[in-house]
Amino acid sequence: AxxxxxxxxxxxxxxxxxxxxxxxxxxxxxxxxxxxxxxxxxxxxxxxxxxxxxxxxxxxxxxxxxxxxxxxxxxxxxxxxxxxxxxxxxxxxxxxxxxxxxxxxxxxxxxxxxxxxxxxxxxxxxxxxxxxxxxxxxxxxxxxxxxxxxxxxxxxxxxxxxxxxxxxxxxxxxxxxxxxxxxxxxxxRITFHNITCPLSAVQALLLKQLRADGTLPAVLAGDKVGVRHITGKEALAQAVCNHPFNVPFFTQAMAAAHPEAAA
CATH class of the missing domain: 3.40.50.10810 (Tandem AAA-ATPase domain)
Known part of the structure; x- marks a missing residue:
């Protein structure tokens, strides 16, 4: 120096x-x-x-x-x-x-x-x-x-x-x-880190239902809806893990269940 x-x-x-x-x-x-x-x-x-x-x-x-x-x-x-x-x-x-x-x-x-x-x-x-x-x-x-x-x-x-x-x-x-x-x-050099994030209670419920019979809980559409009518099972599971709001009909179902929040 x-x-x-x-x-x-x-x-x-x-x-x-x-x-x-x-x-x-x-x-x-x-x-x-x-x-x-x-x-x-x-x-x-x-x-x-x-x-x-x-x-x-x-x-x-x-x-x-x-x-x-x-x-x-x-x-x-x-x-x-x-x-x-x-x-x-x-x-x-x-x-x-x-x-x-x-x-x-x-x-x-x-x-x-x-x-x-x-x-x-x-x-x-x-x-x-x-x-x-x-x-x-x-x-x-x-x-x-x-x-x-x-x-x-x-x-x-x-x-x-x-x-x-x-x-x-x-x-x-x-x-x-x-x-x-x-x-x-x-x-x-570029390094990658995998960080595991635990699922929320809602995510866990949706994923469990999806894995069980390939359908969404009835609350999402008022009736049991087969995955084949919405999207591929793997893509839907990924959407659930990212955030429930990514799942088709989830936000609509939430708004219907809680109209005061939507207002």
Missing amino acids: GKCRGPHLVLAPLSIVREWTESAATFLPSLKVGRFDELEDKTAKGTRGFDLLLLAIHRARNFASELQQTQWDFVVVDEAHKAVSNPNTQTAAAIIAIPFKSRLVLTGTPLNNDIQELWALLNFINPRVFGNRDSFEDVFRKPFAGTIAHEKDVALDDEERQVLVLRMHQILRPFMLRRTKRDIDASL
Whole structure:
């Protein structure tokens, strides 16, 4: 934790700012963590007392001038593909203007087949290397520019497309840490829990009658009604277990038996 001393800034969607707070307390309990928007003093002097400060992404434009007063060690943008993929927005402009030593972008969404979005993310991470968008796009959209006459009329075959994909991977490799399904711990996978709920007295009575002779109690229709006249026996049993109100005629029978309640 000694190497993690900041100040660091994490910009994340409001819905997961709390998760960041809880994760920091769990994995880096020695760090002093706070909410930037709750600071009384948002100047460099005020942020110096914290190791990690959190702020909802959409509020970056509200505190644009305050955020620029601190030289942040690390600026982390969670769900960055939504925040900085379009540098022309006010939010992206405010984030890009934040002073930093290092930047990190996180996303749980696969990168789209969008050259402009990819360039925007790479430009945010390393603007010195990926400063010119047109040159970056030309590498992939015009691979034969300057080498073949009328290169616009040249269609790429599968092998040439694969070469471009490999070139893209080579460019991304130094800048991207990718987690695959193999890397995800088994404990994080989806689990299912079966919870047994006891039947109410009414449910038990209806289910018992249904199992006994495949009919509903007479109160439901004024007479014994065979299941075949209503629905399948299994479907009806499931309806009873979910709630008696799902059983055909049950609500009508209840209303007839207790007209004062229906009124």
